[in-house]
Amino acid sequence: MSELFYNAVPNATRVAPPIPQPRQYPASKPARVYLFGTCVVDLFYPEAGMDAIRLLEREGIRVDFPQGQSCCGQPAYTSGYTDQARTVARAQLALLAGDQPVVVPSGSCAGMLRQHYADLFKDEPETLEQVQALAERTFELAEFLLHVCKVQLKDNGQPVKVALHTSCSARREMNTHLHGRALLAQLTNVERVEHSHESECCGFGGTFSVRMPDISGAMVADKTHNLKASGAHQVLSADCGCLMNINGALEKQRETLRGQHLATFLWQRSGGGR
Amino acid sequence: MNSQARIPAVEIDDDFRSRAHKALGDPQLRSNFRSAMDSLMTKRAVAFADPDEREQLRALGNAVRARALSKLPDLLETLERNLTRNGVKVHWAETVEQANGIVQSIIDAHGAKQVIKGKSMVSEEMEMNHALEARGIECLESDMGEYIVQLDHEKPSHIIMPAIHKNAGQVASLFHDKLGVEYTKDVDQLIQIGRRVLRQKFLEADIGVSGVNFAVAETGTLLLVENEGNGRMSTTVPPVHIAVTGIEKVVENLRDVVPLLSLLTRSALGIPITTYVNMISGPRQPDERDGPQEVHLVLLDNGRSQAFADGELRQTLNCIRCGACMNHCPVYTRVGGHTYGEVYPGPIGKIITPHMVGLAKVPDHPSASSLCGACGEVCPVKIPIPALLRRLREENVKAPDSPHPVMRGQGSKYSRKERLIWNAWATLNRHPVLYKAFSFFATRLRHLAPKHVGPWTQNHSAPKPAARSLHDMAREHLAQQGGRP
Numbered sequence: 001m002s003e004l005f006y007n008a009v010p011n012a013t014r015v016a017p018p019i020p021q022p023r024q025y026p027a028s029k030p031a032r033v034y035l036f037g038t039c040v041v042d043l044f045y046p047e048a049g050m051d052a053i054r055l056l057e058r059e060g061i062r063v064d065f066p067q068g069q070s071c072c073g074q075p076a077y078t079s080g081y082t083d084q085a086r087t088v089a090r091a092q093l094a095l096l097a098g099d100q101p102v103v104v105p106s107g108s109c110a111g112m113l114r115q116h117y118a119d120l121f122k123d124e125p126e127t128l129e130q131v132q133a134l135a136e137r138t139f140e141l142a143e144f145l146l147h148v149c150k151v152q153l154k155d156n157g158q159p160v161k162v163a164l165h166t167s168c169s170a171r172r173e174m175n176t177h178l179h180g181r182a183l184l185a186q187l188t189n190v191e192r193v194e195h196s197h198e199s200e201c202c203g204f205g206g207t208f209s210v211r212m213p214d215i216s217g218a219m220v221a222d223k224t225h226n227l228k229a230s231g232a233h234q235v236l237s238a239d240c241g242c243l244m245n246i247n248g249a250l251e252k253q254r255e256t257l258r259g260q261h262l263a264t265f266l267w268q269r270s271g272g273g274r
Numbered sequence: 275m276n277s278q279a280r281i282p283a284v285e286i287d288d289d290f291r292s293r294a295h296k297a298l299g300d301p302q303l304r305s306n307f308r309s310a311m312d313s314l315m316t317k318r319a320v321a322f323a324d325p326d327e328r329e330q331l332r333a334l335g336n337a338v339r340a341r342a343l344s345k346l347p348d349l350l351e352t353l354e355r356n357l358t359r360n361g362v363k364v365h366w367a368e369t370v371e372q373a374n375g376i377v378q379s380i381i382d383a384h385g386a387k388q389v390i391k392g393k394s395m396v397s398e399e400m401e402m403n404h405a406l407e408a409r410g411i412e413c414l415e416s417d418m419g420e421y422i423v424q425l426d427h428e429k430p431s432h433i434i435m436p437a438i439h440k441n442a443g444q445v446a447s448l449f450h451d452k453l454g455v456e457y458t459k460d461v462d463q464l465i466q467i468g469r470r471v472l473r474q475k476f477l478e479a480d481i482g483v484s485g486v487n488f489a490v491a492e493t494g495t496l497l498l499v500e501n502e503g504n505g506r507m508s509t510t511v512p513p514v515h516i517a518v519t520g521i522e523k524v525v526e527n528l529r530d531v532v533p534l535l536s537l538l539t540r541s542a543l544g545i546p547i548t549t550y551v552n553m554i555s556g557p558r559q560p561d562e563r564d565g566p567q568e569v570h571l572v573l574l575d576n577g578r579s580q581a582f583a584d585g586e587l588r589q590t591l592n593c594i595r596c597g598a599c600m601n602h603c604p605v606y607t608r609v610g611g612h613t614y615g616e617v618y619p620g621p622i623g624k625i626i627t628p629h630m631v632g633l634a635k636v637p638d639h640p641s642a643s644s645l646c647g648a649c650g651e652v653c654p655v656k657i658p659i660p661a662l663l664r665r666l667r668e669e670n671v672k673a674p675d676s677p678h679p680v681m682r683g684q685g686s687k688y689s690r691k692e693r694l695i696w697n698a699w700a701t702l703n704r705h706p707v708l709y710k711a712f713s714f715f716a717t718r719l720r721h722l723a724p725k726h727v728g729p730w731t732q733n734h735s736a737p738k739p740a741a742r743s744l745h746d747m748a749r750e751h752l753a754q755q756g757g758r759p
Contacts, residue, residue: 005347005579012585013344016336016656019329037744039703043716044737046744053748057755065748068706076696078645080667084700091704119661168646201604205644212642213729214295218608219644220733248734 025147026101032062033144034102036092038109039071040240041261048240048261052105052141055267059149063103066095072112077120079207086120093117093130101137103144105263107170107239110140115173140170141263142179142238155187157269163195163232165202165223165246165259167239176238180262184236187269195230197222204245220249228257235259290638293613303439307610310438314601317544318652335537336656338530339592346582349491349524350573356494360556362569373574374405377483377516380570381411384514386480390472392500392508393417394485395433395595396518396574398617399630402483413483416472416504418465425452431611433618434542434597439610472504482508482566486519487594488534489571492527495555496571499539499548506550515566517554521573522582522591534594537654541596577629577682584680586665590625592655597622599649599659605642614639621649625662633670633683640666641687713743 033056041049053063069092077085092113096102104110114135121127145151164184170176177199184192203209203219210216224246227235235257237243243259250257297303322328342349354364367373377400381389389406391397391413403424406413415424419436423429426448430436437445442459450457455467484505488497496517498505509515525531539545558565581587600606600620611619616627616636624639633639640663649659671692674685702708720739727736 005582012583012588013340014585014589015340016333016658019333035748037748042744043713043739046740046742046747049744050747050751053751062755063752065745065752067710067745067749070703070706070709073703076699078664078667079696080640080664080669080671081693081696081700082668084696087700088703168644168648172647172651199648201644201646201648203604203644205646208641208644209733210729212291212294212605212638213732214291214298215605215608215642216644217733218298219604222608244737245734248730248737251735252731252733 023147029059029061029149030101032064032100034096034100035063035065036069036072036096036102036104036109036113036138037065038104038106038240040244041105042070044244045240045261048105048263051261051263051267051272052103054272055141055145055151055263056103056149058272059145059151061149064100068095072109073120074109074112074116075206077112077116078205082120089117089120090127093127093134096134097130099133099137101139101144101148102134103139103141105141105238105261106167106241107140107174107176108167108241110138110143111169111173113138140174140176140179140238142176142183143174145266146179146182151183151186153183153186153266153270155189155269156271157187157189159189159191160234161191161193161232162234162236162265163193163198163227163230164262165195165198165227165235165237165242167204167237167242168201170239171199180236180238183262183266187266190269193230193232195232196226198226202242202245204241206241209245216245217249220245224249224253224255224257228255232257234265236262236265238262290613290615290636290642293615294609294642297609297613302441302444303610304608306439306441307607310435311601311607314544314598318541318598318601319544321540321544321546331533331537332654332656334533335594335654336592338525338534339594339655342525342530343522343582343588343591345526346522346524349526350521352491353489353494353524356491357496357556357571358494360494362494362496362556362571365570365572366575367572368575370400370574370576373400373518373572373576374402376570376572377402377518378405378409380514380516381406381481384480386514387411388475388479389413389481389483390416390475390479390508390512391420392482392484392498392505393420393436394483394518395430395617396485396520397483398430399574399576400518402518414472414475414479416476416502416508417500418468418502418504421468421472422448425449429612429617431619432597432600433595433620433622439612476507476511479508479512481514481516482510482512483516483518484509486517486523486571487538488531489519489524489573490526490528490531491524493555495528495553497531497535498552498554499535499550500552501543501549503550506552509552509554510565513566514568514570515554515557516570516572518572518574520578521575522578522593534655538594538596541598541652541654577631580681581626581629587629587662587680589657590622590629590662592653592657593622593626594655595622596654598652598654602648602652604644604646604648621659621663622657625657625659625666628666628681628683632686633666633681634686635683637670637683637686640664640670710745713745717741717743717746 037049073085073089117131166177202223203216365376403413422437431439446459557569606620670687716739
């Protein structure tokens with residue numbers, strides 16, 4: 001029997017990390033932050049990134065947007081191309097140096113910085129230290145507005161019903177669904193409606209959507225069906241990957257319902273306008 | 275019943291994707307799974323009403339399993355010693371062929387002809403029914419769900435509820451066709467029909483086979499949970515009992531069973547405890563009036579030691595086979611268990627099957643997930659399933675001849691072309707000048723964006739880049755605001 005285990009790493013057993021405690025937020029607003037725009041926002045939803053900047057500036061925060069930034073590395077990481085992901089992650093790391101908070105208008109990319117960079121650099125002790133410090137100062141936009149800026153939004157819009165879709169990694173890694181709900185609750189004329197199977201994945205999953213288009217398509221068909229059935233006039237999400245998936249499917253189905261980035265909605269409702 | 279010929283569970287389609295395509299187009303299957311999984315998710319949520327208690331218990335379950343795995347070789351030896359002391363004969367099998375050989379030799383020694391089997395996924399791994407049938411021995415499933423799938427020459431589609439892909443009407447037709455009984459959709463009547471057949475078989479069987487939920491090293495006890503009583507009948511009525519299980523099922527002591535059992539039944543079915551909890555600690559003693567005269571335990575490796583050898587992949591062996599990961603999986607819910615084409619479906623199937631059959635046989639398993647994380651969130655023993663899927667993707671795209679392989683079939687999805695694409699992607703995203711040039715052309719030439727973009731446009735309209743990138747807009751805006759661009 002013991003020969004079964006001849007090649008086992010000694011003491012290789014892993015225990016799950018401790019139950020996470022609620023995140024502690026800085027007591028006061030910082031003077032400056034970095035915005036990490038993410039590649040999908042950059043090329044497909046730049047207005048969402050601009051509205052994130054405007055929301056932050058309205059809170060009296062100076063926003064720096066390092067022009068060298070590109071992608072957090074998630075697509076390669078989740079596809080199993082770890083070395084390529086690390087190369088790209090390292091470049092972002094250098095741009096986000098110092099102790100300025102990093103605000104990300106996308107939950108899954110924020111989750112990548114906060115939760116998975118440590119895995120990428122687990123064998124580089126010095127980089128790992130930097131990465132852990134970066135994780136501590138990385139915030140998803142809704143989270144940052146709510147808990148660090150303690151934003152108070154004043155609703156200037158007409159009554160509207162909205163459905164909120166939260167990306168799975170944002171929900172599970174960043175609690176973004178709770179932050180989004182709390183921000184929407186500040187808007188007096190906005191009614192947030194639940195949709196059936198709200199916590200279920202929209203089927204995007206990065207490269208999953210093109211590797212398994214049949215399954216992904218069945219998932220987004222159900223998601224869009226449930227969103228339409230909710231009676232919402234508008235779909236909101238803090239994650240542009242999901243938005244691309246949901247909006248692309250709705251457009252293909254020739255539906256009029258669309259998803260909008262939460263930042264754009266918040267900015268427009270609370271007096272930003274355009 | 276007619277169980278001579280081995281008919282495959284599903285038509286042998288080429289691969290996972292074509293089976294998935296077919297399943298997605300079957301509205302009956304889709305609605306059977308959706309409604310069953312919805313109900314199981316609700317039951318679990320109700321059973322774990324207090325999230326703090328749930329998280330504490332999951333942490334404990336994880337710690338108990340991790341402790342057992344940290345001393346697995348020692349615990350297995352202790353288990354063997356204590357079972358032997360209790361009069362149980364212990365056998366070791368590295369492969370399913372060896373395991374079937376052991377079972378066969380026990381059957382031969384008794385000149386047995388009829389075997390009755392309680393629910394056991396390890397016996398499914400062994401394809402025991404077919405192995406025995408090939409030698410002219412009848413092996414009848416006594417779990418109602420297993421009985422139904424056996425009657426229809428199928429494989430289980432779920433590890434806890436093997437016939438979950440069928441609704442009552444489909445079972446009614448099956449019983450009517452195969453057993454010649456009157457057509458009825460009444461579930462209680464259907465159960466009574468099955469029960470009448472099985473009752474007789476319990477009395478006739480020469481050998482009873484069962485699985486094991488927890489093998490307790492300190493006391494030499496085999497713990498088996500079930501709700502129908504068939505497990506107790508299979509392990510006590512026939513003169514010989516053969517238990518089959520995987521080497522990872524060992525726990526240190528009976529105290530360890532308490533949290534695991536609570537996690538198991540609540541995660542699986544949302545129930546506080548099963549109707550039957552069998553604790554088997556040996557054959558009938560001279561002063562006892564019932565129970566089997568012989569008890570055997572077959573401990574099967576079948577690839578588990580490969581997972582054990584790697585610190586990260588070892589966590590796969592935490593599994594207590596509750597099925598919660600599949601109940602909560604948006605992929606499993608839509609394609610059903612047979613699409614996976616192997617014994618263990620769903621998220622746990624995707625991470626454990628590659629160790630059993632090699633990655634090359636299930637090359638799509640690691641990719642068939644959006645990594646949504648629902649499975650990892652509900653796993654009672656906190657297996658980081660999404661992280662392990664990602665790790666398997668990494669193993670899957672490695673060059674097949676990479677040094678220090680950690681698993682059989684490594685590199686089954688290796689593609690030079692895809693690797694070059696990701697290398698190019700990395701170069702583009704690492705060099706700001708290249709990235710800028712790329713985004714310049716992508717935004718300025720947006721009207722030239724293709725109308726059909728591979729599989730994406732199967733479900734979506736073609737994506738069209740924005741007119742200007744955020745880089746551009748932010749630079750302009752921040753120059754006015756005094757931020758550092």
